[in-house]
Amino acid sequence: MSAGAVGSPGAPGTPTAARTAAGTSAGAGIAAPAARSTPAATAGGPGATLPVAFEDRMATVDFRVSPQAHITVDGDACRGCTTRACVTACPANLFVPTADGGILFNYEQCFECGTCYLVCDTAGAVTWRYPEGGHGVAYRRS
Amino acid sequence: MTAAGATRTAAEAARAAGTPPGPPTAAPAASAAATGLVPAGDFDAVVVGAGPAGSAAALVLARSGKRVCLLERGPYPGSKNMYGGVVYPRILDGLLLDWWEDAPVQRWVTRRATMTLTDDQALTIDFRTESWGRPPYNGATALRPEFDAWLAAKAVDAGAVLVTSTTATGLLRDRPGGAVTGVSTDRPDGDLRAGIVVACDGVNSFLAKQAGLHGPVDPANYTLGAKEVLAVPARTIEERFGLGPDQGADFEIIGCTGAIPGGGFLYTNRDSLAIGVVLHLPALATAGVRPEELIAGLKAHPAVAPLVAGGELVEYSAHLIPEGGYDMMPALAGAGILVAGDAAAMCLAAGIWLEGVNFAIASGMAAGEAAAAALAAGDVSERGLAGYRRRLQDSFVLQDHRRLRHAPHLLLSERVQQRYPQLACDIVEDLFTVTNPEPKPGMRRLVRRQVTASGVRLRDLAADTWRALRTFG
Ligand SMILES: Cc1cc2nc3c(=O)[nH]c(=O)nc-3n(C[C@H](O)[C@H](O)[C@H](O)COP(=O)(O)OP(=O)(O)OC[C@H]3O[C@@H](n4cnc5c(N)ncnc54)[C@H](O)[C@@H]3O)c2cc1C
Ligand code: SF4
Ligand code: SF4
Numbered sequence: 001m002s003a004g005a006v007g008s009p010g011a012p013g014t015p016t017a018a019r020t021a022a023g024t025s026a027g028a029g030i031a032a033p034a035a036r037s038t039p040a041a042t043a044g045g046p047g048a049t050l051p052v053a054f055e056d057r058m059a060t061v062d063f064r065v066s067p068q069a070h071i072t073v074d075g076d077a078c079r080g081c082t083t084r085a086c087v088t089a090c091p092a093n094l095f096v097p098t099a100d101g102g103i104l105f106n107y108e109q110c111f112e113c114g115t116c117y118l119v120c121d122t123a124g125a126v127t128w129r130y131p132e133g134g135h136g137v138a139y140r141r142s
Numbered sequence: 143m144t145a146a147g148a149t150r151t152a153a154e155a156a157r158a159a160g161t162p163p164g165p166p167t168a169a170p171a172a173s174a175a176a177t178g179l180v181p182a183g184d185f186d187a188v189v190v191g192a193g194p195a196g197s198a199a200a201l202v203l204a205r206s207g208k209r210v211c212l213l214e215r216g217p218y219p220g221s222k223n224m225y226g227g228v229v230y231p232r233i234l235d236g237l238l239l240d241w242w243e244d245a246p247v248q249r250w251v252t253r254r255a256t257m258t259l260t261d262d263q264a265l266t267i268d269f270r271t272e273s274w275g276r277p278p279y280n281g282a283t284a285l286r287p288e289f290d291a292w293l294a295a296k297a298v299d300a301g302a303v304l305v306t307s308t309t310a311t312g313l314l315r316d317r318p319g320g321a322v323t324g325v326s327t328d329r330p331d332g333d334l335r336a337g338i339v340v341a342c343d344g345v346n347s348f349l350a351k352q353a354g355l356h357g358p359v360d361p362a363n364y365t366l367g368a369k370e371v372l373a374v375p376a377r378t379i380e381e382r383f384g385l386g387p388d389q390g391a392d393f394e395i396i397g398c399t400g401a402i403p404g405g406g407f408l409y410t411n412r413d414s415l416a417i418g419v420v421l422h423l424p425a426l427a428t429a430g431v432r433p434e435e436l437i438a439g440l441k442a443h444p445a446v447a448p449l450v451a452g453g454e455l456v457e458y459s460a461h462l463i464p465e466g467g468y469d470m471m472p473a474l475a476g477a478g479i480l481v482a483g484d485a486a487a488m489c490l491a492a493g494i495w496l497e498g499v500n501f502a503i504a505s506g507m508a509a510g511e512a513a514a515a516a517l518a519a520g521d522v523s524e525r526g527l528a529g530y531r532r533r534l535q536d537s538f539v540l541q542d543h544r545r546l547r548h549a550p551h552l553l554l555s556e557r558v559q560q561r562y563p564q565l566a567c568d569i570v571e572d573l574f575t576v577t578n579p580e581p582k583p584g585m586r587r588l589v590r591r592q593v594t595a596s597g598v599r600l601r602d603l604a605a606d607t608w609r610a611l612r613t614f615g
Contacts (some may be wrong), residue, residue, distance in 0.1 A: 005253060031311045042384075046391060051438065052455050054434075055457060056455075057434065057458045058251035058458065059455045060455055060456055060458050061458055061459065064217065065150065071393070073562065083428065085427035088426065088427070088429065088430055088431065088432050089366065089426045089427050089433075091366065091368045091432075091433045091434070092460070093335070093432065110431070111459065111460045111461070112222065113366065113460050113461055113462050114345065114346045114364075114462050115366050115423065115426075115460075115462065118359070118361040118364055118423055118462075119361055119423055119424075119426070119427040124253065129311075130215055130309050130348075131215075131309075131350075132217045132309060132310075133306075133307040133308040133309040133328055133329070134215075134217045134218075134306070134307030135218070135223070136216075136222070137210045137222065137459075138216065138217055138218075138221040139220070139221055139223065139224055139286065139457065139459055140285075140287055140457060140460040141285055141286055141287070141456055141457040142223075142224035142225070142286055142287070142369065142371060142416075142457055
């Protein structure tokens with residue numbers, strides 16, 4: 001039943017080749033901003049699992065991207081924000097501060113969790129709804 | 143399925159034929175299902191959300207002869223859902239005979255442990271019993287895309303119509319501010335009218351919010367769970383965790399989330415491990431450390447690293463938990479609408495317990511029963527639906543929640559999160575450190591010494607102990 005649907009043709013394979021240490025994504029796209037070095041990346045002993053670059057982490061997840069954005073962020077509203085709560089809290093790391101004090105946001109690899117609209121207390125900064133039916137994240141092994 | 147044969151959507155037909163619903167763009171579902179999705183008045187009940195709560199509600203309603211539509215925004219049930227990894231299945235006994243014969247179980251949990259970590263210490267309370275590995279079982283690891291689809295299929299078997307890839311976008315009412323009479327969806331002509339709506343739409347429950355059943359939304363009532371699924375061969379898992387072929391382990395972890403109140407978990411699937419953290423939102427917003435960094439720290443801990451070594455990341459995921467429990471629950475019923483599962487904050491998150499699936503199923507069942515009774519009586523007003531709360535009050539759902547209503551505050555408090563793990567580990571380290579040629583210190587002196595060193599005031603320790611006894615006792 002579901003098992004058949006789970007491994008859909010659109011599901012990306014798991015990253016095996018691009019297994020690099022965090023911190024290599026200098027020129028990477030929006031989904032992989034400023035890769036932060038993780039404790040494991042620096043402190044991983046012989047028993048530790050390998051660190052995973054953020055874009056590889058996100059490449060393990062199946063997203064059926066809708067042509068329409070389900071979340072929009074008003075970069076102007078963000079300019080006055082001192083907390084930048086979304087930047088650390090978004091598990092998909094989709095909020096990227098820009099040099100001019102704004103926020104760059106891309107909805108495509110979103111878990112639809114709701115964290116961003118809850119932690120943001122600037123009215124109007126985050127406009128949030130679910131993607132249209134059938135689109136967005138599709139977990140297979142969680 | 144038979145009851146729904148005439149009106150089922152293309153998506154339904156595909157499902158019934160055993161064809162997995164493909165990506166929406168490729169499926170004919172979008173257009174065919176859109177027009178004439180449902181002739182008005184075609185359903186007695188619309189259940190929104192094919193998670194455990196929704197499928198249980200739809201199953202009960204269908205069994206009582208009601209025409210029920212089970213609406214799911216994902217391409218298949220479970221596609222939007224992640225959790226730690228253990229279903230506590232006692233509630234299924236009353237719903238499905240011998241459910242364990244075909245439930246999509248990864249491993250039967252025979253070992254439960256609670257780990258208290260500091261940077262370089264670990265204190266573990268570890269319990270195992272062979273009896274949990276035999277029917278009727280006590281807990282099972284399962285993957286949500288499989289488990290949720292299995293439960294939804296049971297509802298379909300009973301006659302419910304499952305419509306996937308369709309998002310409920312709002313409530314329909316008989317007049318502005320009046321009784322709920324259905325939901326609008328994102329399909330063209332996608333309004334679904336029904337005698338009653340059961341909102342099982344999960345933690346963000348925009349439907350219950352739109353119905354005015356929730357109070358003001360407070361981020362302090364939520365935690366974020368983030369998890370990694372790591373591929374590890376089955377035999378390796380069994381060797382590392384000391385398990386038989388079908389046996390599984392369930393580790394709850396405290397002291398692994400730095401300055402952010404929360405906790406961690408580690409569960410065994412058949413050939414993968416689920417490891418993750420649960421983080422209190424207000425602190426996550428300001429702590430300057432990201433969820434995956436905390437998972438990496440947990441995986442690197444000396445007590446955890448050997449268990450997960452070599453595990454290859456095969457899926458990363460995240461989801462909110464309604465952590466606030468009893469005190470954040472919405473009104474459970476309004477005219478024409480009931481709220482169940484995470485949508486009603488029914489998930490029990492109280493330290494050593496993280497149980498949501500069973501609470502969702504139980505509340506879904508109660509909602510299904512109450513809705514069927516109200517429909518039969520022809521009264522779906524708030525009064526007519528009062529049986530829902532009564533049913534929950536008579537069951538573990540509200541009884542556990544009421545008893546544990548102060549647990550979230552206690553467990554997320556600074557002392558429990560930051561001080562006591564260190565204190566407990568230091569006391570045990572002292573206890574087991576051989577001091578020869580000095581004689582062993584007495585237990586009382588040892589504890590007093592460590593409490594003093596920890597900076598915890600005895601008064602606070604006593605108060606917290608008392609609070610813990612009152613909460614959990
Ligand atoms: C990190 C984490 C760990 C957890 N660990 C455990 C555990 O080990 N054991 C346990 O028992 N519980 C656990 N839980 C809790 C458990 O996952 C939830 O309590 C449970 O899933 C609630 O079930 P539900 O049916 O109410 O909601 P959900 O499972 O969230 O289902 C809601 C459904 O509604 C659908 N939906 C939402 N909105 C709409 C809409 N507008 N239109 C159509 N469909 C919609 C969603 O796609 C989803 O399928 C955990 C949770 C998290 C986040
Ligand atoms: S989205 Fe909200 S929290 Fe994030 S930067 Fe903008 S205003 Fe601040
Ligand atoms: S919903 Fe969750 S994953 Fe998506 S942008 Fe907001 S915080 Fe990030």
